[in-house]
Amino acid sequence: MNLVPRELMTETAVSSADFRGAMRHLTGGVSVITAGRGKDITGMTVTSVTSLAVDPPTLLVSVNRDASSFPLIRRHGAFGVNILAADQLDVAERFAGRGGLKGADRFAGSQWVTAVSGVPLLVGALSAVDCEVEDIIERHSHGIVIGRVRNIKNSARSAALAYWHGQYVAVDQDEDAARLAEISVPARSRRGV
Numbered sequence: 001m002n003l004v005p006r007e008l009m010t011e012t013a014v015s016s017a018d019f020r021g022a023m024r025h026l027t028g029g030v031s032v033i034t035a036g037r038g039k040d041i042t043g044m045t046v047t048s049v050t051s052l053a054v055d056p057p058t059l060l061v062s063v064n065r066d067a068s069s070f071p072l073i074r075r076h077g078a079f080g081v082n083i084l085a086a087d088q089l090d091v092a093e094r095f096a097g098r099g100g101l102k103g104a105d106r107f108a109g110s111q112w113v114t115a116v117s118g119v120p121l122l123v124g125a126l127s128a129v130d131c132e133v134e135d136i137i138e139r140h141s142h143g144i145v146i147g148r149v150r151n152i153k154n155s156a157r158s159a160a161l162a163y164w165h166g167q168y169v170a171v172d173q174d175e176d177a178a179r180l181a182e183i184s185v186p187a188r189s190r191r192g193v
Helices: 014-021 067-078 090-097 103-107 173-184
Strands: 031-039 040-046 050-053 059-064 078-083 112-114 120-122 126-139 142-154 160-164 166-171
Touching: 014 059, 031 059, 031 067, 031 090, 031 120, 040 059, 040 090, 040 103, 059 067, 059 078, 059 126, 067 126, 067 142, 078 120, 078 142, 120 126, 120 173
Parallel strands: none
Antiparallel strands: 031 040, 031 078, 050 059, 059 142, 078 126, 112 120, 126 142, 160 166
């Protein structure tokens, strides 16, 4: 590991509110992380899933260490990443804690299958990914969970659920790509001028 020695600032110059405000400008894909086995299951809505490597296929997700999912991920060494489709807003809200549901109760109202690792995976998700924990790096309030991808179930659906400026938004590949093409390149550039 190559570490560059540096001095860390001891005073925080950025407020939590300012940091949250800045992060609201990032558009994030919405996923539900699932953990546990059998009846001892839970999950949470996140926008912090990132691909780490293609070879071997590896993901990372940032999980609050106080979240109910964290100890189950640590104990069982596995988690599921369910990338939500645009019409799965109800799933995102349930797993974000809306309505006060906790644990296994959050899974009601949707169809789930059990992955090889034992974690539940959402039927109809854009992608449902079964991950084995490779490492957990704990920093501050969160754990960066690195997961080796063991299995993927992709659907043919294309409209995704995203989160931007504190709201869920639908992103449809066909419709939105056409709209972006219309507005992203100035008219002169499209004409070759």
